[in-house]
Amino acid sequence: MDTAYGSPSPAPRAPHASEGPGPHRVPFVLRAPFSGRTWREFLHLLIGLPIAIVMFTCAVTMTSLGAGLLITFLGIPVLAAGLVGCRGLGALERVRARALLGLEVRAPEPVGAAKPSLMGRVGGILKSGASWRHLLYCLLHFPWAVFAFTVSVTLWSLGWGLLTYPLWRWTFPMYLGQDGIQLYGDETHGFYLDTPFEIAVSCVVGLLFVLVWGGAVRGLSQVDRLLVRGLLGPSRLAGRVTELESDRTAVSETAAADLRRIERDLHDGAQARLVALAMDLGLAKERLREDPEAAARMVDEAHGEVKIALQELRDLARGIHPAILTDRGLGPALSALAARCEVPVRVSVDLAARPAAAIEGIAYFTVSELLRNVSEHARASSASVDVWRSGDRLMVLVSDNGRGGAHTGPGSGLAGLAERLDAVDGLLVIDSPAGGPTAITAELPWRD
Incomplete structure (x- = not known):
């Protein structure tokens, strides 16, 4: 997901007539x-x-x-x-x-x-x-x-x-x-x-x-x-229905995109490797009687390919839903995720109970996407992940000391992440001035 760290932020939107003016030295009454x-x-x-x-x-x-x-x-x-x-x-x-x-x-x-x-x-x-x-x-x-x-x-x-x-x-x-x-x-x-x-x-x-x-x-x-x-406007119920319809569309598009990603990863990764493995084993079988040593080398190479294919399948399964998240919760899952990040990451999870599985999964993949951005775009030397509960909201804060400039403008991956959170009544808040540091807060509803 490209976040375009360091790229110029979109031009500020001109304030609407109903919006308050910017800071003034002259008092309002004057x-x-x-x-x-x-x-x-x-x-x-x-x-x-x-x-x-x-x-x-x-x-x-x-x-x-x-x-x-x-x-x-x-x-x-x-x-x-x-x-x-x-x-x-x-x-x-x-x-x-x-x-x-x-x-x-x-x-x-x-x-x-x-x-x-x-x-x-x-x-x-x-x-x-x-x-x-x-x-x-x-x-x-x-x-x-x-x-x-x-x-x-x-x-x-x-x-x-x-x-x-x-x-x-x-x-x-x-x-x-x-x-x-x-x-x-x-x-x-x-x-x-x-x-x-x-x-x-x-x-x-x-x-x-x-x-x-x-x-x-x-x-x-x-x-x-x-x-x-x-x-004179739409009723609250009608507005909520429209919002839910928009969220449903966003969720459907996200699910379809995930399915296409999984299909592409299977087709270009494990499936292609397994096809090549089957061909190598067929050749080794044919040479087994004529040249046992060459057949043994080919089997040994095929064994290495099997290990690589298994690792790709494990990575793919982890990307769909990691088993450690289901078994042990957000704390261990995020610690394991941070251990694979190219940047040193400090993880702090302060939760007395676990939220709903769906919310837990969204929080995990939100952190996963943000840490990937830190590794690929932020040019940071350290990062941190903090998770806590505030009332009926699950709060996730991912920060780094990189170059900053993250935004949700057109073409930014953070825009898609914000849409995913909005589909479950969540919120994404970005504080990323040019030059850094960056602090991105994801707020999700707490659902038991």
Whole structure:
């Protein structure tokens, strides 16, 4: 398995709009009102109100009409049409969230129809939990959009209006005949913001409102993210099914690759050697009477070939599943594995009990692949293997003092290893800066 130690890591992925920015020296409260992300989220809140009004109106109208017509046959298709409309509006909301909030939400599971007929599709829509979640979103988003629009626009107008007050104060005496913004007034007197001190205080108050506005927009948009992610995306069950289907595909591909590897090793190794051995023994049999000494030499050579074939078969069997792992567990198996490594390896296994055989086997072959990488690519002078249990997880740490640069980029063997671990809800974490050292942690579920 090629890990491409020392090769340049793939170019860093550009951060998504929804991701937090990198380290800043300017505090968040000061930079938030002036960042592009805040203004995009503010635009999302502004557009959200008219869209929420449309969604709420359509949802209430179609739902109430369908519920009122349930006493007749027309109520069911009308209600289904309303749910379809809600799903369409939900698709629009996912696009809007992706464009302005940087939120990627997959479309929910498609509607399943028991029969490929109109009534089958109607029944599938009514039975779909995603359709009803879209309806719930259309109903809940309206009051929230009113609140978010009111708060964000009020803070925005007060903050930026007062902060820029000196720039537009001239409009009051020119067009309104007063000295400035009137805070209080009756028939006898009034209070205006017109002195330099009052104008300065207005700017300070405006700046405070602007700073509060920036943080408020970020917080309000987070609620929008929760609503979109929770109600307009696939359900947790559907997501888990998709994940399991992907894991099943990965496991099937891995098993097929292992079978091809075993077939190739048998065909190119032991099988070819045994065929040559059979031919040599046939020739020795023919020469036994004519030239006993030559036949004896050929038998002796065949005996050596048998030993080599047996060793290859033992190595192949060990690669499928070592007997020492089944009989004695991870500690002795990893010690035996480390003894065959070209680099000196320290092994530490701290387990009070043994995990499930499948998890034990995955941990063993994970260490085997990583130690092979250390031998072939890391240019290390020493390595270590540590295994322990943390809660309901089995932890495996393989480290070396080599040149580093290991990654899971395209073409890297570690990418395949990460997929194998992910198929059993495992995790592979790589810490391998250029120049080393390298520490790779595999985390597996503990299953008794």
